[in-house]
Amino acid sequence: MKDNAISIRIIDPKEIFSIVPLLQKLGNYTVAEAVIKERLQEMTGQNYECLGIFDAEKLIGTCGLWFQTRHYAGRSVEMDHVIIDDAYRGHGIGKMLVDFVSDYAAKKSCNWVELNSYVHNFPSHKFFYNQGFVAKGYHFVKELKMT
Template identity: 25%
Template sequence: MATQTTLQHAETEAELAACFALLQQLRPHLRSARELIDRTATQRAQGYRLLVVWDAGRPVAAAGYRRMDNLIYGPFLYIDDLVTDAGERGRGYGEQLIEAVSGIARGQGCSQLVLDTGLANALAQRFYFRAGLLSRGLHFAMELQ
């Protein structure tokens, strides 16, 4: 059973470093806490924030997001990263983050909450449908050398 949890943004380098093992579960290409800190600093210049569920001081789930604008949605909130520790799934942390980020989006005048997921990630897709997100398109990408 989970202890008392808190929802708080990771702001300091120490807080981000504490989130490294958690974020690496989603982004295994991250090699070190330093790389996470440096990449997050770059993303922060674009409005990125990392909202974390802390359980007794340990990060158990996180949502990295940013407010954006485009011609499709107008103002919207994009979730770059959404992860719950593999050993902590099923405890409601993901739902807690979706609700919190949705509230942040509404508070910033956003009309949509948007995220991408891998086509093969059926478990995540099922979670997103249960959370009220709908599949509205495909995401295409091309590696540039």
């Protein structure tokens, strides 16, 4: 890996399925590939963009971006499903990603960058604290059983 070979760019919605192999590595849930693709297709029609992190042309990471306006923050972006391939961790790529997202969000007139991190993911917490994020609350979920 050469530092100058690493690049970050928006993934064209027509290429959104390129992130599926990375999403399947998350391990926090199991969702069939067909369902992931269906959901990604729907997401691209909403206020969603997806970044790819590349080593030359090899996709090594991804980060979803949800743009919204919140009453407490105004325009903001929420980073979602941040994934960097294990082999590339510890090389400053996460910092490059946060810097890229922060600059990109500022250009889109966002006031805040937000994200969620699983409560058991302590390395993630430390990393994001070191990038200037603060914990503002808990993210609660309630699964609805569909009949």
